[in-house]
Amino acid sequence: MIRMDIEDEDDINKARRRVRGFLSENGIDRYPLLRSYMLTIVSELARNIYLYAKPGKVNVSMIDEGKKRGIKLEFIDHGPGLDLEKMKKEELGKNGLGLGLTGSKSLSDEFYIDSSPGRGTHITCIKWIK
Numbered sequence: 367m368i369r370m371d372i373e374d375e376d377d378i379n380k381a382r383r384r385v386r387g388f389l390s391e392n393g394i395d396r397y398p399l400l401r402s403y404m405l406t407i408v409s410e411l412a413r414n415i416y417l418y419a420k421p422g423k424v425n426v427s428m429i430d431e432g433k434k435r436g437i438k439l440e441f442i443d444h445g446p447g448l449d450l451e452k453m454k455k456e457e458l459g460k461n462g463l464g465l466g467l468t469g470s471k472s473l474s475d476e477f478y479i480d481s482s483p484g485r486g487t488h489i490t491c492i493k494w495i496k
């Protein structure tokens with residue numbers, strides 16, 4: 367598992383580089399599409415932390431569930447939180463909401479947002495290796 371702090375703009379690229387190394391160490395270079403999806407999510411959601419909620423953290427780990435092996439990306443901050451009710455009504459990706467969250471969701475096999483105003487945001491993305 368690797369843990370990274372997101373505080374400066376530079377940390378977004380640092381996180382992306384460290385995740386690339388971590389994926390490589392774990393044999394993910396054999397899955398270039400999967401690797402590029404994971405790196406896109408890291409860039410988008412680390413940038414969201416930097417823009418809207420810094421400081422925050424990114425944790426990346428390999429996970430096993432039965433015979434399945436996967437990658438788990440977590441994005442944790444204690445910023446203002448997302449207004450999930452409002453976003454549900456407007457639907458992710460519409461009415462000025464950007465591509466960061468919608469894109470990250472569609473690139474993941476499992477995508478969870480735990481957030482409330484004042485408490486912060488915890489986003490979990492899981493991608494299973496097929």
Ligand SMILES: Nc1ncnc2c1ncn2[C@@H]1O[C@H](COP(=O)(O)OP(=O)(O)OP(=O)(O)O)[C@@H](O)[C@H]1O
Nearest residue numbers: 414415418419445447448463464465466467468487
């Ligand atoms: N970690 C976060 N904490 C608080 N608000 C957030 C966080 N991440 C996203 N948001 C809010 O959710 C909105 C949608 O995020 P999303 O990444 O989908 O789009 P965007 O950042 O506005 O645009 P894009 O990512 O396309 O440049 C943001 O505009 C911001 O208001």
Ligand SMILES: [Mg+2]
Nearest residue numbers: 410414464466
């Ligand atoms: Mg964004």
